[in-house]
Amino acid sequence: MAIYDGEPIRRAVAELTRFLGASVDDPGFLADPHRCLTPRIRSRPVHRLPGGALAVLGHAACAEVLRDARFGHGAGNLYETTLLGLPARSFLQMDTPGHTRLRGQVARHFSVRRIQGLAQNLAHDSAALSRRCAGRPGDFVTDFAEPLAMTVISDVLGVPPEDRTAFHRDARLVIQGLDQPARTTDERAIAQARFRFVRYFRRQIQARRQAPREDLVSTLLHRPDGSMADDREVVTTCSLLLSAGYDTTVSLLSQAVAELDGAPSGQGWAMASNPWTADAVVEEVLRLQSPVQVAPRAAVRDTALDGLPVARGTIVLPLLAAANRDPDVFDTPHAFRPGRYLDPAGTGPAAARHLAFGAGAHFCLGAALARATARGALSVLAACPPRLNGASRTYHEGVVVRGLRSLPVTWPGRPSGTPPSRPAGGAGAHAAPSCPVAHPQRSST
The missing domain is CATH 1.10.630.10 (Cytochrome P450)
Structure with a gap:
């Protein structure tokens, strides 16, 4: 059974928006949601939200969550159900070995x-x-x-x-x-x-x-x-x-x-x-303009991240948009500078x-x-x-x-x-x- 379903994710994302001091109803935030992230990144790469979920802003911490098997989705079968009885709709919501098999089939194409x-x-x-x-x-x-x-x-x-x-x-x-x-x-x-x-x-x-x-x-x-x-x-x-x-x-x-x-x-x-x-x-x-801003995960076992204890089932929200503007990794992170991807x-x-x-x-x-x-x-x-x-x-x-x-x-x-x-x-x-x-x-x- 998957260890989380859509509703906890929606609640955590809503908390994340409030944590950033913004609203999706605000045209100013929708036009430029990134600058409000910089002070939060500088203060700490990982923040615990009031409901217990983690907001992961720093580049290194986001990469750790995305690459580490301690964090995943919890569904091992395509047709397992979530806590609300809803189907895990695709291999995107699966962990290994089911994810590996289905992803491999698509990759052949x-x-x-x-x-x-x-x-x-x-x-x-x-x-x-x-x-x-x-x-x-x-x-x-x-x-x-x-x-x-x-x-x-x-x-x-x-x-x-x-x-x-x-x-x-x-x-x-x-x-x-x-x-x-x-x-x-x-x-x-x-x-x-x-x-x-x-x-x-x-x-x-x-x-x-x-x-x-x-x-x-x-x-x-x-x-x-x-x-x-x-x-x-x-x-x-x-x-x-x-x-x-x-x-x-x-x-x-x-x-x-x-x-x-x-x-x-x-x-x-x-x-x-x-x-x-x-x-x-x-x-x-x-x-600079990451189409996917957040890539939700959950802890599949008790662990820790950036010194914070993380219980199994905790929602973890890596903010790709924040990681991609981490000033410790990218100079002038809010500027459009394609030259940063050219060799000297x-x-x-x-x-x-x-x-x-x-x-x-x-x-x-x-x-x-x-x-x-x-x-x-x-x-x-x-x-x-x-x-x-x-x-x-x-x-x-x-x-x-x-x-x-x-x-x-x-x-x-x-x-x-x-x-x-x-x-x-x-x-x-x-x-x-x-x-x-x-x-x-x-x-x-």
Whole structure:
């Protein structure tokens, strides 16, 4: 049985917000929740909240919690129930050995060859979206980030083109249902979408039992030992990839555009367009604007952390956003400085020390794909970057996952050149279309 369920986590997160002296209803906090963390980090890396949970702010302490088997989730089986009788919905809420087996099956699908193939499609999709938006005011989140993220996750899940209109409609509602305000306003539509989502993948499972393909459903269904997975295992894993991959990709792309637009004299976009420095831009956005702010855990046995006793079952909240702005690890932690991820010669990436993708056994399985998605999309956008038009941006309410709800921009005119075609498969990346806007080629931002 899992040693915690969703309700204790929600209570602990609510306490965490009060501990920071803020509220998710405050637009100022949503716009910049990070600066209020700095005094707390400097005073102590680990704090005990009034209800007993631990808020872990320091980089070293967060890394310890994420990597150490003393802290986990407590569920060893995919269908074990929590204290409220709710199912452990995916391997994300599991510990070894069940987590190791299911994660390994998904990892087989995220090979270098498959990620390269997805990146090849990404060049076409990014160019097509930017051309469709050209020459008008709009919103980057709804115009570009959301449709691109949905296309990427559809490619990952193997949804064929003829199914995508209906799938996208239902998938958006399923994801929307993870947001508490949405769940109260459109509960019936969301419940119906969840039903259709499960039914769709059950049909795909039955088809793959008869005729396997080189897609995720077939990979999950046919285990390495020759046995067949049951339907629930495949459906819950597909649901996890949808919910975990979509919002975080939208957040990463949107925050990247916001940061690059604010960099002086177009230097940020110049770095994004340069193959030698594009990775540094992506890593700095991940550090500075971590899509996942909190990665809840619980103590699986009596232990201690930073000198504080921790009883078995205690909720532990590693704040990735705080760890990634720990002034003992990162100079000028609140500044956008991609150059921190370049080697001294400025010719390539240096090691990334941030925890945006977590660490240890639960290190984000889609990290390589997320990086490839951001790098590919930004290289296309850098040819003719969208410009923030001064209108107010808004953020989703929440503490665990943070993202922009809207980012008003003005799209430039249609870029010159021929857009890349969307291949059926293969590897490699297409060049971005050229744009009649001059940018410096190198920068030390």
